[in-house]
Amino acid sequence: MLDPNLIRSNPEKVKKGIASKGADPTLVDQFLEIDKKRREVIVTVDDLRHKRKELSQTIGKLIKESKNPEEIKEEVRKIGDLISEKEKELEVLNKEFEEILLSIPNLPHESVPVGKDETENVVLRKEGSIREFKFKPKPHWEIGEYLDIIDFKRATKISGSRFYVLKGLGAKLERALISFMIDFHVEKHGYKEIFPPVLINRASMIGTGQLPKFAEDMYKIEGEDLYLDPTAEVPVTNLHRDEILSEDDLPIKYVAYTPCFRKEAGAAGKDTRGIIRVHQFNKVEMVRFTKSEDSYEHLYELLDNAEDILRALKLPYQIKMMCTGDLGFTAAMKFDPEVYMPAQEKYVEISSVSNFEDFQARRANIRYRTKTNELKYVHTLNGSGLAVGRTMAAILENYQNEDGSVSVPEVLQKYIGIDKIVKA
RNA sequence: GGAGAGGUGGCUGAGCGGUUGAAAGCGCCUGACUCGAAAUCAGGUAGAAGGUAACCCUUCUCGUGGGUUCAAAUCCCACCCUCUCCGCCA
Numbered sequence: 001m002l003d004p005n006l007i008r009s010n011p012e013k014v015k016k017g018i019a020s021k022g023a024d025p026t027l028v029d030q031f032l033e034i035d036k037k038r039r040e041v042i043v044t045v046d047d048l049r050h051k052r053k054e055l056s057q058t059i060g061k062l063i064k065e066s067k068n069p070e071e072i073k074e075e076v077r078k079i080g081d082l083i084s085e086k087e088k089e090l091e092v093l094n095k096e097f098e099e100i101l102l103s104i105p106n107l108p109h110e111s112v113p114v115g116k117d118e119t120e121n122v123v124l125r126k127e128g129s130i131r132e133f134k135f136k137p138k139p140h141w142e143i144g145e146y147l148d149i150i151d152f153k154r155a156t157k158i159s160g161s162r163f164y165v166l167k168g169l170g171a172k173l174e175r176a177l178i179s180f181m182i183d184f185h186v187e188k189h190g191y192k193e194i195f196p197p198v199l200i201n202r203a204s205m206i207g208t209g210q211l212p213k214f215a216e217d218m219y220k221i222e223g224e225d226l227y228l229d230p231t232a233e234v235p236v237t238n239l240h241r242d243e244i245l246s247e248d249d250l251p252i253k254y255v256a257y258t259p260c261f262r263k264e265a266g267a268a269g270k271d272t273r274g275i276i277r278v279h280q281f282n283k284v285e286m287v288r289f290t291k292s293e294d295s296y297e298h299l300y301e302l303l304d305n306a307e308d309i310l311r312a313l314k315l316p317y318q319i320k321m322m323c324t325g326d327l328g329f330t331a332a333m334k335f336d337p338e339v340y341m342p343a344q345e346k347y348v349e350i351s352s353v354s355n356f357e358d359f360q361a362r363r364a365n366i367r368y369r370t371k372t373n374e375l376k377y378v379h380t381l382n383g384s385g386l387a388v389g390r391t392m393a394a395i396l397e398n399y400q401n402e403d404g405s406v407s408v409p410e411v412l413q414k415y416i417g418i419d420k421i422v423k424a
Numbered sequence: 425g426g427a428g429a430g431g432u433g434g435c436u437g438a439g440c441g442g443u444u445g446a447a448a449g450c451g452c453c454u455g456a457c458u459c460g461a462a463a464u465c466a467g468g469u470a471g472a473a474g475g476u477a478a479c480c481c482u483u484c485u486c487g488u489g490g491g492u493u494c495a496a497a498u499c500c501c502a503c504c505c506u507c508u509c510c511g512c513c514a
Contacts, residue, residue: 042474046483053483056495060442069494076494244434244471246452369434373453373469 001101001362007031017107020114020324031100038093045086052079102212106359108324109296109333115323121336122323127307128316130340131398139343140396141274144170146404147423150275162264162278169421173395173408174282176415177388178257181284181309185385189305191255191286196235198258199226204238207364209330209356216265228261232285233382237360240289245368245378251298252289255385257282275389276348282388288381289366292358295379296333299355302383303335306351309386313409315394316340318347332357337386339394350390353383 007014007028015025055076062069113122144150149170155163166174185191202225205211210218210230219228229235236256245252260283264270271277286305290298303319310317322334331354338347358377361367366378399407405422413419 039474042483046474049483052494057442059494063442073494080494246434369452371453375471 001359002104002107003358003362004031004035004101007104008035014104014107018105020108021105021327021329022116022325023105027100027104031097031104034093034096034100038090038097041086041090041093045083045090048079048083048086052076052083055079099212102206102363105329106327106332106356108327109355109357112327112333113321113323114325116325117323118326120323121326122321124319124321124335126316126318128310128314128340130316131342133342135402137342137397137400139274140341140393143396143400143404143406144275147406147421149173149421159279161272163280164275164278168424169416169418170392172416173392173412173421174388176412177391178282178284180412180415181385181388182255182257184309184312185255185284185286185305188308189253189255189286191253194232194236194239194254194256196229196232196239196256196258198229198235198261200229200234200238201225202227204234204241204364207241208234208237208360209363210234213329217263219261219263229258230262231260231384232256232258232283233287236285236287237366237380237382238364240366240378241364243366244375245289245366247291247368247370250289250291250368250378251294254287255284256287257284257388259283275393278389281390284385284388286383286385289378290381291368292376292379295355295357295381298379298381299333299335299353302381303337303353306337306353306383306385309391310337310339310350312411313391313395315391315398317350320347328354330354330356330359332359339390340398341394342397348390348394349387350394351384351386353381355379355381 002014011028011032015028018027019025055072059069059072059076062072113120115121138146141150141152145152147170149167151165151167155165158165182193186193199221202211205218205227210227218230221227235258236254239254240252259280261280264277264279267277275281286302288298288302307317307319317337317339320336320338322328322331322336327334334352334354336349337351337353339350340346341348357379360380361377366380367375368378369375395409396406399409401407401420403422405420408416408419408421
């Protein structure tokens with residue numbers, strides 16, 4: 001959430017910022033109206049409670065002096081009734097205040113290009129070299145079925161559409177990718193590995209910003225206060241919810257593998273073939289908690305960490321900078337590395353690297369104490385490193401051979417034990 | 425699931441109806457001593473929401489939510505969580 005004081009002192013700036021993200025700028029006016037009422041009632045309630053406190057203490061004294069306190073008791077009782085009345089009013093206002101604060105998106109960083117939607121994102125650079133095929137490259141789902149390492153039909157039987165089963169070397173390649181990515185980030189980039197739960201409570205979902213606004217894209221466990229993890233960002237960022245860290249602890253760098261579950265509501269008809277858009281996929285996620293002043297340095301480092309995996313796998317990719325309209329609810333700045341898919345001759349998002357500044361930290365109440373005893377909100381960042389299923393799809397397409405086999409990228413060979421996947 | 429114990433500040437831990445938002449210790453900050461550090465000594469140090477130009481002032485918070493009372497960390501009820509034992513179990 002945003003700092004309420006920022007909205008109060010600079011409403012025009014906030015309006016402009018959220019409007020550039022496509023949010024309704026009148027949210028700011030609604031906030032200011034509720035905020036004003038709320039503060040008025042707070043003053044009233046505080047005064048009444050102050051009076052009650054004083055009189056109650058007087059009663060204590062009177063009793064000690066064995067004088068009759070009945071008259072004052074009656075007065076305090078009346079004040080008490082008045083207080084409960086006003087408190088009810090305040091409770092409603094507090095709720096409205098909170099709701100509206102939680103529904104206002106983060107402001108874009110001023111250097112983010114203004115744009116209305118994904119068509120106005122900016123490609124910053126292209127990396128790696130696109131292979132020239134002497135034959136027509138096949139899409140990954142055809143390769144996967146031909147090699148009998150991906151089974152879509154049977155996944156439909158046990159679960160439904162947008163699921164897939166990995167078999168044999170396909171399953172092993174998936175495991176190899178997970179291990180490779182985690183080892184790489186731990187050993188080369190200094191992250192600490194986390195293996196979190198994937199059933200997550202509501203408070204955590206609010207902390208990172210999935211709730212209350214995006215409930216329709218999440219799987220909820222019936223009858224329990226639990227949701228299926230949509231990304232490791234949620235459990236890992238919430239590790240430090242309601243904590244006060246020491247400045248010496250920062251930066252904290254975590255890497256976690258989790259399966260991710262998404263309903264993909266509103267994506268009907270999009271990427272229906274293959275393993276690009278599915279309800280359950282694996283992802284290795286990097287999360288950082290930093291001091292407020294150096295989060296942007298960390299953002300570029302995080303982006304480079306994600307790219308490092310693509311470089312190691314020798315996959316061609318491009319870096320896209322998201323414009324304001326495609327930043328999403330929580331990010332202040334976001335880069336999407338996109339991998340090249342030769343069969344479709346297009347780039348596909350394979351990672352997403354964001355700085356949330358203090359937006360999540362305010363929601364999740366994650367602070368740190370500076371050396372001079374000041375309390376500040378941390379900045380949180382995260383980036384996929386990488387989406388495992390999409391990486392597998394990219395490998396199948398980029399490393400395919402004319403005979404239908406797929407070569408194994410060099411860095412994965414020690415994990416999978418062979419250098420080529422051939423039809424069994 | 426059953427029985428018992430417990431949830432208090434950054435941490436440990438006392439308090440169990442009325443200046444107790446809370447003893448003590450640790451940690452942290454400032455100062456003294458020191459060439460510097462350690463040790464020692466002195467002082468400071470919970471968070472949030474409001475009010476105020478400011479010094480400061482007020483309210484709320486002792487797991488969460490209700491209740492009793494003029495007044496609740498303290499008494500009562502419900503729930504949540506943690507620990508120990510028992511049962512079940514990959």
